[in-house]
Amino acid sequence: MSFHSPMTEAPPLDPPLQASLIRAVAENRDKAAFGRLFRHFAPRVKAYLLRLGTESAAAEELAQETMVVLWRKAATFDPAQASVGTWVFTIARNKRIDRLRRLQRPTLDPEDPLLQPESRPDADWLFYGAQREERLRRALKSLPEEQAEVIRLAYFEEKAHAAIASEIDLPLGTVKSRLRLALTRLRRTLAAEGMDQA
Structure with a gap:
C-alpha cells in the first residue's frame, strides 16, 4: 500500500x-x-x-x-x-x-586492497616452489649432523646464535663457524642442482 x-x-x-x-x-x-x-x-x-x-x-x-x-x-x-x-x-x-x-557507518571501498582476495599463485610457481623445497630438504640431509642441527635451530626454530650455543653447550664461535660451513655447503649443493639460492 x-x-x-x-x-x-x-x-x-x-x-x-x-x-x-x-x-x-x-x-x-x-x-x-x-x-x-x-x-x-x-x-x-x-x-x-x-x-x-x-x-x-x-x-x-x-x-x-x-x-x-x-x-x-x-x-x-x-x-x-x-x-x-x-x-x-x-x-x-x-x-x-x-x-x-x-x-x-563507513561505506566499504570494493577496490580497497585489504578487501581483495589473496591472489592464488599459479600452478608453475607452486610446482617450482615444491621442487625448491624438495631440493633444499635433500641438501640438508647431505650435511653432517652437527651442521644440520645448527641450521635447524637457527633458521627453522629462529633461535639466536647465543641461545644455540647455550642449548648445545658449545662456544659461540664454534656455532657461528658451523653455521658458515653449513651454509657454504648448502649453497654448493644447491648450485650443483641448478638452484643457487639457499
Whole structure:
C-alpha cells in the first residue's frame, strides 16, 4: 500500500478517537481510519523530526516510513503500554536513529586492497616452489649432523646464535663457524642442482 498524502497538519484527533481508529486499522485494515491517522500524525511527525535537526526531505521520508509501520503493525499497539501518540513518535524516533546509524557507518571501498582476495599463485610457481623445497630438504640431509642441527635451530626454530650455543653447550664461535660451513655447503649443493639460492 502506498501512502502519499500531503503532509499538511489536520485538526487534532483526541486520544480516545486515535485509539479507536488504530483498532479499526488493526482489526479491519480500515483505509479511511488509517487516512485520518495519517493526516493527523504524518505532519506532526515530520515537524518533530525537523526540530531534531533532520533535513526536510529525510524528515518527510521518515514520517512516511513511520506511517507504514503504523499500518503494518497496528495490531501490536497496546493501549495499556502507551498512548497512540507516544507509540507513533517512538517509531519515528527509532527510524531516525536507524537512519543516523546507517549514515555514520563507513561505506566499504570494493577496490580497497585489504578487501581483495589473496591472489592464488599459479600452478608453475607452486610446482617450482615444491621442487625448491624438495631440493633444499635433500641438501640438508647431505650435511653432517652437527651442521644440520645448527641450521635447524637457527633458521627453522629462529633461535639466536647465543641461545644455540647455550642449548648445545658449545662456544659461540664454534656455532657461528658451523653455521658458515653449513651454509657454504648448502649453497654448493644447491648450485650443483641448478638452484643457487639457499
